[in-house]
Amino acid sequence: MKKLINDPDRVVLESLAGLALAHPEILRVSFDPVYVVRADAPRPGKVGVISGGGSGHEPMHVGFVGRGMLDAACPGQVFTSPTPDQIEAATRAVDGGAGVLHIIKNYTGDIMNFEMAAELCRAQGITVRAVVINDDVAVEDSLYTAGRRGVGATVLAERLCGAAAERGWALERVEALCRRVNAAARSMGMALTPCTVPAAGRPNFQLGPDEIEMGIGIHGEPGRERTRWRPAREIVARMTETILADLPFERGDRVIAMVNGMGGTPLMELYLVYGELQPLLEARGITVARRLVGNYVTSLEMAGCSITLVKADDEMLSLWDDPVLTPGLRWGA
Amino acid sequence: MKKLINDPDRVVLESLAGLALAHPEILRVSFDPVYVVRADAPRPGKVGVISGGGSGHEPMHVGFVGRGMLDAACPGQVFTSPTPDQIEAATRAVDGGAGVLHIIKNYTGDIMNFEMAAELCRAQGITVRAVVINDDVAVEDSLYTAGRRGVGATVLAERLCGAAAERGWALERVEALCRRVNAAARSMGMALTPCTVPAAGRPNFQLGPDEIEMGIGIHGEPGRERTRWRPAREIVARMTETILADLPFERGDRVIAMVNGMGGTPLMELYLVYGELQPLLEARGITVARRLVGNYVTSLEMAGCSITLVKADDEMLSLWDDPVLTPGLRWGA
Numbered sequence: 001m002k003k004l005i006n007d008p009d010r011v012v013l014e015s016l017a018g019l020a021l022a023h024p025e026i027l028r029v030s031f032d033p034v035y036v037v038r039a040d041a042p043r044p045g046k047v048g049v050i051s052g053g054g055s056g057h058e059p060m061h062v063g064f065v066g067r068g069m070l071d072a073a074c075p076g077q078v079f080t081s082p083t084p085d086q087i088e089a090a091t092r093a094v095d096g097g098a099g100v101l102h103i104i105k106n107y108t109g110d111i112m113n114f115e116m117a118a119e120l121c122r123a124q125g126i127t128v129r130a131v132v133i134n135d136d137v138a139v140e141d142s143l144y145t146a147g148r149r150g151v152g153a154t155v156l157a158e159r160l161c162g163a164a165a166e167r168g169w170a171l172e173r174v175e176a177l178c179r180r181v182n183a184a185a186r187s188m189g190m191a192l193t194p195c196t197v198p199a200a201g202r203p204n205f206q207l208g209p210d211e212i213e214m215g216i217g218i219h220g221e222p223g224r225e226r227t228r229w230r231p232a233r234e235i236v237a238r239m240t241e242t243i244l245a246d247l248p249f250e251r252g253d254r255v256i257a258m259v260n261g262m263g264g265t266p267l268m269e270l271y272l273v274y275g276e277l278q279p280l281l282e283a284r285g286i287t288v289a290r291r292l293v294g295n296y297v298t299s300l301e302m303a304g305c306s307i308t309l310v311k312a313d314d315e316m317l318s319l320w321d322d323p324v325l326t327p328g329l330r331w332g333a
Numbered sequence: 334m335k336k337l338i339n340d341p342d343r344v345v346l347e348s349l350a351g352l353a354l355a356h357p358e359i360l361r362v363s364f365d366p367v368y369v370v371r372a373d374a375p376r377p378g379k380v381g382v383i384s385g386g387g388s389g390h391e392p393m394h395v396g397f398v399g400r401g402m403l404d405a406a407c408p409g410q411v412f413t414s415p416t417p418d419q420i421e422a423a424t425r426a427v428d429g430g431a432g433v434l435h436i437i438k439n440y441t442g443d444i445m446n447f448e449m450a451a452e453l454c455r456a457q458g459i460t461v462r463a464v465v466i467n468d469d470v471a472v473e474d475s476l477y478t479a480g481r482r483g484v485g486a487t488v489l490a491e492r493l494c495g496a497a498a499e500r501g502w503a504l505e506r507v508e509a510l511c512r513r514v515n516a517a518a519r520s521m522g523m524a525l526t527p528c529t530v531p532a533a534g535r536p537n538f539q540l541g542p543d544e545i546e547m548g549i550g551i552h553g554e555p556g557r558e559r560t561r562w563r564p565a566r567e568i569v570a571r572m573t574e575t576i577l578a579d580l581p582f583e584r585g586d587r588v589i590a591m592v593n594g595m596g597g598t599p600l601m602e603l604y605l606v607y608g609e610l611q612p613l614l615e616a617r618g619i620t621v622a623r624r625l626v627g628n629y630v631t632s633l634e635m636a637g638c639s640i641t642l643v644k645a646d647d648e649m650l651s652l653w654d655d656p657v658l659t660p661g662l663r664w665g666a
Contacts, residue, residue, distance in 0.1 A: 004602035018608025058600040267391040269337035275351025
């Protein structure tokens, strides 16, 4: 295993130390327990928005802490859920008296630990609401998940709810928005290669030299199908058709689209994928109103991509355009 | 070879088509000849800033076209110089009457083709100046280069000169700034893995399962030394010491620092590298005044990183903070 690390057991802590040094104007890092929080938290009267999950998906979630997005993020070990004490401490750190929203990707361990933390916080008088993101159309009931996995829509939910909280929306309204975004979002991923969790020291699955996996999970959970390599055009068409049929998306819809790299895919290829996606959508009468192309929900150095579409209304598009200033996403700030 | 592409011969064109669809508010793409140009070019009275080079290093250069950075970029085939007709057409497209600066990485083919294009433009009455970037301390006279290679400092020069041109500086002053940035900048890179150029279909060099290469070039040109894997702390110390001794950087200096990923390195590792770098600099009395951590000058899916330091003065830091709005770099816009 060749990685730019010192000690597999300290990779998350040492990476967070670098994150803190690199972005002092945006965030700070607590190391006991471990969480990342906005430099100006808590903000009195503002709803706090928190997410978290296993590390190794950066910039999600720690790179999305900042103005117009998350108030705090709770990173677990690589591909491992954060513990309830991390989530409880982060929730307390961002509570400005207006309550806190937990945005949780649908993995069994994450849900259990966020629920325990929410109970602990409620016992201390903090109002906590939780929304589970489950946008992955590829499979039901995967390796670590009952029901559908939470993937790319998490980024879009964090962005939109973060913007809403920044505008001063009440907790119930931010929560309702988050449910609306999740209900309107669908994603699917694929992999060209596996990745290696530092503490494991070997690839998390095997793919032949000419094999790809459609519907892969962000921890390498099995997808829908292994096939021989296909041209990007066919891969994008297959993913897009599966996504569109599921909601379903319809002629006249406007969407926020994300073409996301899994970590080891050159940006050149991600733009090529986007160049296949948008014409496919236009041919169905679907307008891409906003988009992201880049690495947002990664799986360490896995090569591959995912596509996320959210059927967007005027309110979502307006929130999307609000300023955001985080290490991983920024504009108009 | 497994990549998200359709046809190895069309990967650059198809990727640019996606770039154009994704960022219509920032840039447009000419396909005959091929160049990427700001959506609002030419800007009357503003100095034009252009760069270019082989593709496969994205976001450099095409992802740096936009307000506060490049007016145009000329992408060649993967790891191949752009042709003079591309550069000539791009220069004409951005000439607003105040002249055009060519920022050229020191590779023999790039220099030759930029020089030919400059001659063609001068014959048409356009004032063109050129600055060659040669910041790589690793080796002299590499595979495609006489003298030192141009690497990470190119990003910083494009940013600072782009900001200066946006402020309305005259061509001579933007050119002088570019020379000053290059003279104050030093970089070094390393690789954990090779990468595969689509048209070649196989890795551009070989590294053993426990081998790394220090001083690698961005096209996989041989570096200083192949060694066994070392902890990140040792790798960063070795690169930093080489860089610091070369200028030399001295106690009391303020620097703009870039920790750059080669394309296939997880962001988690890049932040870990930054967490090693800053304390090393502080221990020498060198202050990191500004920094970038991420993928800026990539080599397709190569795993590895580079470090760039620029000794910065007040003027450079002020320019750095000006708004920038490009696909690959944006703030304050």
